[in-house]
Amino acid sequence: xxxxxxxxxxxxxxxxxxxxxxxxxxxxxxxxxxxxxxxxxxxxxxxxxxxxxxxxxxxxxxxxxxxxxxxxxxxxxxxxxxxxxxxxxxxxxxxxxxxxxxxxxxxxxxxxxxxxxxxxxxxxxxxxxxxxxxxxxxxxxxxxxxxxxxxxxxx
Amino acid sequence: xxxxxxxxxxxxxxxxxxxxxxxxxxxxxxxxxxxxxxxxxxxxxxxxxxxxxxxxxxxxxxxxxxxxxxxxxxxxxxxxxxxxxxxxxxxxxxxxxxxxxxxxxxxxxxxxxxxxxxxxxxxxxxxxxxxxxxxxxxxxxxxxxxxxxxxxxxxxxxxxxxxxxxxxxxxxxxxxxxxxxxxxxxxxxxxxxxxxxxxxxxxxxxxxxxxxxxxxxxxxxxxxxxxxxxxxxxxxxxxxxxxxxxxxxxxxxxxxxxxxxxxxxxxxxxxxxxxxxxxxxxxxxxxxxxxxxxxxxxxxxxxxxxxxxxxxxxxxxxxxxxxxxxxxxxxxxxxxxxxxxxxxxxxxxxxxxxxxxxxxxxxxxxxxxxxxxxxxxxxxxxxxxxxxxxxxxxxxxxxxxxxxxxxxxxxxxxxxxxxxxxxxxxxxx
Numbered sequence: 001x002x003x004x005x006x007x008x009x010x011x012x013x014x015x016x017x018x019x020x021x022x023x024x025x026x027x028x029x030x031x032x033x034x035x036x037x038x039x040x041x042x043x044x045x046x047x048x049x050x051x052x053x054x055x056x057x058x059x060x061x062x063x064x065x066x067x068x069x070x071x072x073x074x075x076x077x078x079x080x081x082x083x084x085x086x087x088x089x090x091x092x093x094x095x096x097x098x099x100x101x102x103x104x105x106x107x108x109x110x111x112x113x114x115x116x117x118x119x120x121x122x123x124x125x126x127x128x129x130x131x132x133x134x135x136x137x138x139x140x141x142x143x144x145x146x147x148x149x150x151x152x153x154x155x
Numbered sequence: 156x157x158x159x160x161x162x163x164x165x166x167x168x169x170x171x172x173x174x175x176x177x178x179x180x181x182x183x184x185x186x187x188x189x190x191x192x193x194x195x196x197x198x199x200x201x202x203x204x205x206x207x208x209x210x211x212x213x214x215x216x217x218x219x220x221x222x223x224x225x226x227x228x229x230x231x232x233x234x235x236x237x238x239x240x241x242x243x244x245x246x247x248x249x250x251x252x253x254x255x256x257x258x259x260x261x262x263x264x265x266x267x268x269x270x271x272x273x274x275x276x277x278x279x280x281x282x283x284x285x286x287x288x289x290x291x292x293x294x295x296x297x298x299x300x301x302x303x304x305x306x307x308x309x310x311x312x313x314x315x316x317x318x319x320x321x322x323x324x325x326x327x328x329x330x331x332x333x334x335x336x337x338x339x340x341x342x343x344x345x346x347x348x349x350x351x352x353x354x355x356x357x358x359x360x361x362x363x364x365x366x367x368x369x370x371x372x373x374x375x376x377x378x379x380x381x382x383x384x385x386x387x388x389x390x391x392x393x394x395x396x397x398x399x400x401x402x403x404x405x406x407x408x409x410x411x412x413x414x415x416x417x418x419x420x421x422x423x424x425x426x427x428x429x430x431x432x433x434x435x436x437x438x439x440x441x442x443x444x445x446x447x448x449x450x451x452x453x454x455x456x457x458x459x460x461x462x463x464x465x466x467x468x469x470x471x472x473x474x475x476x477x478x479x480x481x482x483x484x485x486x487x488x489x490x491x492x493x494x495x496x497x498x499x500x501x502x503x504x505x506x507x508x509x510x511x512x513x514x515x516x517x518x519x520x521x522x523x524x525x526x527x528x529x530x531x532x533x534x535x536x537x538x539x540x541x542x543x544x545x546x547x548x549x550x551x552x553x554x555x556x557x558x559x560x561x562x563x564x565x566x567x568x569x570x571x572x573x574x575x576x577x578x579x580x581x582x583x584x
Contacts, residue, residue, distance in 0.1 A: 003198060003531050004528055004531050004578075004582055005582075007527065008524075008528070008582050008583065013582065013583060016583070017519075038539070039523045039538075039539060039554070040539065040540060040553045040554050042553075063553040064547065064548060064551050064552055064553045065516075065551060065552050065553050066519065067516070067519055067520065067521050067553065068521075068553060069521065070521035070523040070524050071520070071521060071524045071583055072524070128527065130527075131523075131527060134523070
């Protein structure tokens with residue numbers, strides 16, 4: 001695989017261009033705002049949680065222009081919303097630590113059984129330390145929303 | 156062996172200005188040999204360094220001067236009567252003399268050594284601003300300032316209950332001088348403006364700005380961090396009251412820099428920091444401060460870095476500042492033409508008077524993704540808000556990609572940048 005595709009996997013590019021669940025969620029009962037001041041990535045994650053189950057989830061990029069957020073953070077948020085719908089709080093937290101561990105190199109997704117599925121396309125991001133926070137921002141924001149913190153920053 | 160007097164004489168001889176050697180055209184390949192860092196590959200591709208506005212590279216001559224100081228001359232300055240202290244002091248003060256000539260200050264004591272332009276601006280804020288600015292007073296800055304020429308003045312305004320006024324700019328990135336006129340009044344205590352914008356490359360009309368402020372008796376500070384490395388600067392001709400520059404943006408090591416101030420203003424100023432080297436006498440009852448420049452230079456400075464800055468100034472005179480500037484301008488024009496021709500590229504900052512900086516955005520693609528893919532091609536650019544968030548807000552952008560040039564960059568490197576951008580479009584477009 002070329003170095004550029006290690007980071008910009010086709011699936012990541014596709015999601016960044018057509019992000020899923022990129023909208024305000026009217027039924028949300030949890031939300032949090034995440035911001036990476038270093039690169040300007042800025043998102044809101046909306047959650048509708050009932051009986052400790054994520055019934056619905058969406059995200060919205062914030063920014064002065066049309067581009068708003070980088071491809072990695074957009075794709076990561078998009079794919080996160082796809083995988084978390086219907087998951088219990090426990091499952092969400094387990095996925096968070098697997099995803100976070102994969103990106104920070106503390107979790108080997110190839111040898112340890114896990115539920116990462118399609119999210120494994122983000123494994124290449126760990127080779128680009130400057131971009132790890134782009135991929136983890138939506139996840140940190142989601143966790144903050146779940147725990148009802150007001151704002152989260154990856155700085 | 157030379158006597159000490161002879162040593163001093165030879166050192167002083169080195170201070171005599173080096174006449175720029177006449178040079179036909181611009182032999183960029185020869186210039187590149189002076190910069191060892193450029194001889195490397197990144198991700199298997201030759202390094203293309205286009206992030207000079209963030210920090211420039213250091214030529215061998217400067218590296219060797221710093222190394223020579225550390226190996227043979229190091230000691231503390233202005234202290235000992237011993238041989239090494241004298242050597243170190245002579246070299247350090249020699250660097251000040253070189254800087255004085257470089258910006259055409261009247262006297263070398265008007266050149267205060269600082270860590271960089273940021274510290275220079277803070278020094279003026281603490282030493283001058285805090286002394287003269289009071290409640291209800293106003294400080295004027297511009298819409299295109301780097302955070303380093305915004306935040307110190309905000310801090311001062313907050314402390315003194317003063318007001319920060321901002322000269323607006325047009326969409327091209329040019330200051331609206333009529334609006335500036337309207338801002339000036341008897342409450343204005345200081346004007347602080349960039350000579351060249353780091354995010355847009357605009358060269359501001361400093362002489363005009365200074366002249367209009369002086370009509371109200373208002374002193375002007377110029378942030379020269381982007382200008383000093385790339386264009387001749389004459390502080391007497393500009394008639395500015397303060398001028399701050401960073402060594403690391405002008406081919407010297409980090410930790411070096413100068414803030415120039417007119418002697419009369421520097422003399423009025425409170426010390427920036429207290430400590431050794433800035434005093435005449437200390438008792439527990441009273442301290443008498445040293446004369447300029449020492450009053451404003453407490454503690455042991457970055458001696459090797461500042462000596463390096465002196466050597467960088469020598470280097471610039473040897474290669475010829477005006478020739479270097481002319482070559483950089485040609486390169487900017489070429490790069491602007493080539494980038495503007497790429498579909499989807501929009502150049503940000505289109506002032507008529509521009510220097511060395513080419514900011515751009517690419518349809519639907521975030522500057523950080525541009526920066527990462529270019530890096531994989533060995534090309535170093537800056538992506539983000541360039542420490543000028545208000546500029547981004549004014550232009551309705553969250554970030555830009557920025558290529559910035561120095562006289563060691565080549566047309567081939569511009570071509571590589573163009574190919575790199577085409578690659579970005581191929582991957583993400």
